[in-house]
Amino acid sequence: MTPKLERAIVNCFKVRHGKQVVGTDKTNLVGASLEELTSVVQDLSEPSYRARQIYAGIYCRRLRSWEQFTDLSKGLRKRLEDAYVIEYPPVAKTFESRDGTRRYLFEVSPGQKIESVFIPEEQRETFCISSQVGCAVECLFCVTGKLPMRRNLSAGEIVAQVLSLEQCRGCAPKRLNIVIMGMGEPLHNYENVMKAVRLMTDKEGMAISPRRITLSTSGVVPQIKRLAAEPVIPNLAIALNATTDAVRDVLIPINRKWDIATLLDACRRFPLERRQRITFEYVLIEEVNDTPEDARRLVALLEGLRKKINLIPLNADPWVPLRTPSEDRILAFQKILTDHSITVYIRRPRGQDVSAACGMLAGRDQAQGDLLHPPPKPVEESALARLGL
Ligand code: SAH
Ligand code: SF4
Numbered sequence: 001m002t003p004k005l006e007r008a009i010v011n012c013f014k015v016r017h018g019k020q021v022v023g024t025d026k027t028n029l030v031g032a033s034l035e036e037l038t039s040v041v042q043d044l045s046e047p048s049y050r051a052r053q054i055y056a057g058i059y060c061r062r063l064r065s066w067e068q069f070t071d072l073s074k075g076l077r078k079r080l081e082d083a084y085v086i087e088y089p090p091v092a093k094t095f096e097s098r099d100g101t102r103r104y105l106f107e108v109s110p111g112q113k114i115e116s117v118f119i120p121e122e123q124r125e126t127f128c129i130s131s132q133v134g135c136a137v138e139c140l141f142c143v144t145g146k147l148p149m150r151r152n153l154s155a156g157e158i159v160a161q162v163l164s165l166e167q168c169r170g171c172a173p174k175r176l177n178i179v180i181m182g183m184g185e186p187l188h189n190y191e192n193v194m195k196a197v198r199l200m201t202d203k204e205g206m207a208i209s210p211r212r213i214t215l216s217t218s219g220v221v222p223q224i225k226r227l228a229a230e231p232v233i234p235n236l237a238i239a240l241n242a243t244t245d246a247v248r249d250v251l252i253p254i255n256r257k258w259d260i261a262t263l264l265d266a267c268r269r270f271p272l273e274r275r276q277r278i279t280f281e282y283v284l285i286e287e288v289n290d291t292p293e294d295a296r297r298l299v300a301l302l303e304g305l306r307k308k309i310n311l312i313p314l315n316a317d318p319w320v321p322l323r324t325p326s327e328d329r330i331l332a333f334q335k336i337l338t339d340h341s342i343t344v345y346i347r348r349p350r351g352q353d354v355s356a357a358c359g360m361l362a363g364r365d366q367a368q369g370d371l372l373h374p375p376p377k378p379v380e381e382s383a384l385a386r387l388g389l
Contacts, residue, residue: 031156
């Protein structure tokens with residue numbers, strides 16, 4: 001590769017990061033707030049209403065090149081073009097499941113891949129988006145947790161997943177739900193995730209109702225408390241996944257810091273609007289957390305909370321040495337909950353054949369995981385022994 005070509009490629013990735021190196025490349029404005037755009041136009045000695053036009057162009061009109069900004073003068077477009085770009089991370093590959101679910105593999109930096117998933121349904125469509133490259137929580141049952149934690153995504157990289165998927169989906173828009181349930185622990189990347197939520201919900205911008213956005217967390221309690229005080233709050237989903245601390249400590253290591261009682265206390269204090277509920281996700285794992293006693297403990301633990309429960313039968317993967325319960329066990333677990341008048345759904349896997357289902361996201365550039373490529377962080381035998389497996 002010639003040095004010139006190499007420099008061009010490196011600069012191209014710098015642009016995608018939103019970083020600016022004086023004299024060599026341009027700043028990416030995807031992810032910029034209105035205030036940040038106001039200082040951009042001030043630097044160009046333009047009136048501040050220009051910032052609103054640019055903001056509406058990027059987030060509301062979803063424009064991707066300066067020539068599309070026909071409400072700006074040619075001269076201003078040229079000056080913007082010289083210093084700024086509107087870039088989404090490039091889609092490296094897409095995988096389409098038999099059930100219509102699509103996994104999008106984005107290369108956010110050289111060698112760093114993240115995924116978003118498009119899940120079409122009859123009445124609505126869901127975009128599942130990532131918040132980090134990797135995840136530091138290292139849950140035993142989750143493939144993302146087997147990757148090294150590389151970095152947080154910027155607010156621009158988070159909103160760009162939604163903008164990209166909207167443009168790629170290839171079917172008429174339906175009711176859109178955004179779930180921040182892809183790679184990463186969103187509350188470990190609090191500032192950027194919340195900036196992205198503000199951009200997505202701003203009526204002048206992407207105008208997605210906060211009630212159509214769900215943030216799922218493994219239980220980072222201090223940040224749940226911080227979220228509770230935000231002016232714009234998405235729906236909250238808690239990946240509970242166990243009914244005793246002994247089991248949750250092994251499945252979700254941060255439980256050793258914030259145990260089940262502490263987590264549920266934060267949930268009880270979380271503000272909810274009328275008819276709003278907290279979703280508790282419960283990944284069912286055979287002989288680990290799927291017994292009738294677990295179901296009864298779950299009822300008792302969640303007593304008095306405004307909630308619904310999503311039971312997610314474990315998505316099996318070569319990297320995860322755990323098993324999915326039989327259909328009988330899943331239904332028996334559900335029945336104990338419904339007998340206590342709890343709203344409970346069984347989340348059937350979507351996109352499993354292309355590794356797009358919950359907990360299967362590993363930035364793989366093949367459709368499925370395989371045993372030839374072992375996980376970077378293998379599961380410790382002692383963890384399985386503590387679960388009696
Ligand atoms: N880090 C956040 C969001 C991403 S994980 C969180 O943990 O909540 C999103 C959901 O996928 C969580 O409910 C998690 O428990 C679930 N999940 C992880 N691995 C899974 C697997 N192998 N099978 C089924 N669900 C899984
Ligand atoms: Fe991270 Fe969520 Fe996977 Fe746990 S389940 S490793 S928190 S992405």
